[in-house]
Amino acid sequence: MSKSKDNELVFLPLGGSNEIGMNLNAYGYGPADNRQWVVVDVGVTFGDNSTPGVDVIVPDPTYLEGEDILGIVLTHAHEDHIGALGWLWPRIKAPLYATPFTAFLIREKLRDAGLLDRVTLHEVPLGGTIDLGPFQIEMVTITHSIAEPNGLAIKTPLGTVLHTGDWKIDNDPIVGERTDVDTIKRLGDEGVLAMVCDSTNVFQEGVAGSEGDVKTALAELIGGLKGRVAVGCFASNVARMDSVIRAAEAAGRRVVLAGRSMHRITAAAKSVGMLSDLQPFLSEEQAKHWPADEILYLCTGSQGESRAALSRVAEGNHPFIKLGPGDHCIFSSRVIPGNELAIGRLQDTLSDRGVRIYTDKDHPGIHVSGHPCREELREMYRWARPKIAVPTHGMRRHLAEHAQLAKDMQVPEAVTPRNGDMVRLAPGPAAIIDEVPSGRLFVDGGMLVEEAGEALRERRHAASNGVLIVSFAMDKRGKIVSDIDVRGLGLPGDEDSPLGDILDTLAERVEQVVRGLKGDALEDEMVVEQAVARALKKASQSVWDRRPIVETIILRL
């Protein structure tokens, strides 16, 4: 690929363009061999049952290491936008820029990672600007499901990019301002070269709905209930917390925060003047003997997370909160894909205790999404009128559908890069001009490791197939001089074939195999190991119809 010596404006997603989550975007300006960069968002995604032992996954920033990064701008405080800072900042060191609520939570994250003293974090006011070399960045207030969400207008000598961040159009966002439509229209009038835009809900017709409507629905629902009420929601949705708290107050209920992130986000919200003019919260201890009709628990764990408040309540393990017949649990939250079974189990366990469950399926209106549906996307294209549409924040399917929608809105060009695809936005027509290393790094045992790394591969293999360990000592001539110790991990036995008997038989088999080897072979560790391993694999196949990991440990005396 020929490298341009002229100034170019490029967009490089390293996360967020093959998935929903783990956002890491970079904008580069300059000639190919001397670009200056601005990074937008440094987020995580979360592991699941298919990645045992791996809870956190981050984008691979290798390409940006050593590049001239002028700054890292964080659009908002969701984990998929700021969660990887503690892991990746040491590799892409640059000053951080964020609005106050986001900055509060970033500071916590840096403190946990021991980075607070090393990182410069600039607090930018809402609607403020950041000057970074060729990049003039304007924070554009939008609405989303968190306090202080921002889009970015990134102005360069080659044109302006509108990076929407996560957004929807909420005309009654409860906390914070409405989407700054005037600014977006003004940017459109001035000319938007490219819009890099949220694709999450591109398969949903209509609009996402307003926090104001949720507030009304929650107030109505909670107002009509007797007995204890628990509400599960994302703590980061300060508007939702505000709505629940006010619904509780109107219903004569005191609010108890249950779960660490409820306290964490409350502190962040209060630091920027939100959640003020409210009755003080009751502590969990105080609430223990409070009248049932006068209490409301605001709980973490709406995704069925096993250690969060709601699961502990459901399992009867919560030290202070008990729910039972006549009580209520409202899920004012969405189901994150992959969490369906865990949430189902949580709701079922609560239901089994006699707790009545409310979700947005049976009570539409108690939750709305924070991402734009198709009608909102169309509206945004009408306002911004970009020359190039760059769908992001979606799986491939979402990006393709979003590109189609943009074309239907008469956007002249659309490009749907994968993570690692470098998109030239200007000069000339938009095009993918390079493919750089990209991927996911897994946080495994406190280390950042390759996605396809050996350790997880082995753990997965062990999870499905178990481990067979054989150890014995040999003298120099290849005579076995100890017991043959055969152990199974994760391998079953039953009444007909107790595990002990199976392992004894395998030990005999090992002895046979070794006895069957001739002089030279016995002196070569590798040969003995391989013969033993081969025999045990074969035997396992016939006993368990599976191939465990076989570890052969021969101690040579």
Add this chain to the structure above:
Amino acid sequence: MSKSKDNELVFLPLGGSNEIGMNLNAYGYGPADNRQWVVVDVGVTFGDNSTPGVDVIVPDPTYLEGEDILGIVLTHAHEDHIGALGWLWPRIKAPLYATPFTAFLIREKLRDAGLLDRVTLHEVPLGGTIDLGPFQIEMVTITHSIAEPNGLAIKTPLGTVLHTGDWKIDNDPIVGERTDVDTIKRLGDEGVLAMVCDSTNVFQEGVAGSEGDVKTALAELIGGLKGRVAVGCFASNVARMDSVIRAAEAAGRRVVLAGRSMHRITAAAKSVGMLSDLQPFLSEEQAKHWPADEILYLCTGSQGESRAALSRVAEGNHPFIKLGPGDHCIFSSRVIPGNELAIGRLQDTLSDRGVRIYTDKDHPGIHVSGHPCREELREMYRWARPKIAVPTHGMRRHLAEHAQLAKDMQVPEAVTPRNGDMVRLAPGPAAIIDEVPSGRLFVDGGMLVEEAGEALRERRHAASNGVLIVSFAMDKRGKIVSDIDVRGLGLPGDEDSPLGDILDTLAERVEQVVRGLKGDALEDEMVVEQAVARALKKASQSVWDRRPIVETIILRL
């Protein structure tokens, strides 16, 4: 609990009443110490990522072993109703009763399990009757998402139970008859003591919808497409297969079956005269060079199963079927909870190849559920007018909601047993009179093992935490006389701390620990092992912040 000496009619769910799937129901008649039983359905449920190495889960039949079981009636051929026969029949030996299509598939299952010669399988005609001691059973034709679904009218001297099986009301079921409303109404007129009824869709208002409407929707959709068309659906839904095949024929497309169960079910369907008067299928090989506009693939794998046809097509690994830009994939299927991510990945991978995806979300009407929604449940209660409602086939939440719906329909009594709860239906008011052993058995390494068994527990632990193995030889006085071999399975290293270095350090630590032990302790294997394991666990915690399984193998010479 006092045991009645009078004749009683009891209902005992051993599966299906804490979950959707794994149905095993028993009806008992007689005094407490001398009951005769009829078993209805013997189904499986499937493992998931939380049960690595366990694909199949069956109900624990222990309580019924050795009881006087007169017969096992299978209502229909879905795996959650017949799938456990191969595993459990040897424990609850009794003659089987099923209608012809179901019997065909049961025979295959028994053949696979090597049981065909040992089991008596009676084929019962649709609407036929079975006389089993005090139980007079009438097969009641219903509609569902499979060929030949049956409810059971179980008549006893103490009253009639209507066991609905899985059902919905479909007035245009495409294959088979409509729900036999006359019979159900007649049973209602004669008096239904109890109705044991499907709860799957109790949270859905309205009705499930008809296969006839799906047929129209699919014909319209497929009729308008150019390029290759693949349709993913459950093979067992013969009506759906019929609709797809006829839509293909109308659009001038030849049909190719892709996936083993498509062939299996087609054979079963043809054996009972279904799927007749159709053009012969093309083989995959024949279709390879067929014109794109004249082909339709009917595929397994709509749940994202990695080895099924659709996944292999998506990954580009299918030997004969290739899809690309301009081609289409229609998901005429539901999303089974737990499969969301796998299905999402499958659809995304296909989309990434340029294949257009159609699901019932964006194209309502191309799939309907096979289970009754609330309006259908109400209708059934109006027809059958049972004295007792016994919701089944649902999680606790579903059963509770269903009991409430039954009460709203003025059913005098409702009881929601858990698996293992024995419900007395007569005489006297319905009540749970006993709790018998119940649970789930896991098929693990070809053996039936306890759900909470050691093997799976170890594999799960290994999956999240890895395994550390240390082995060395000691002489009789406790002197280490070999190398200390330390190995990690599933434990990572990184650039700063390569795994080899970590393991070397751990080996040194083991040597220190052993050297630190005094004479007596050195002679006691257990003491040495525990000291070493303790030290390695502690060290692992500080290196990886986790607690691997530690296997300490000391070979005493």
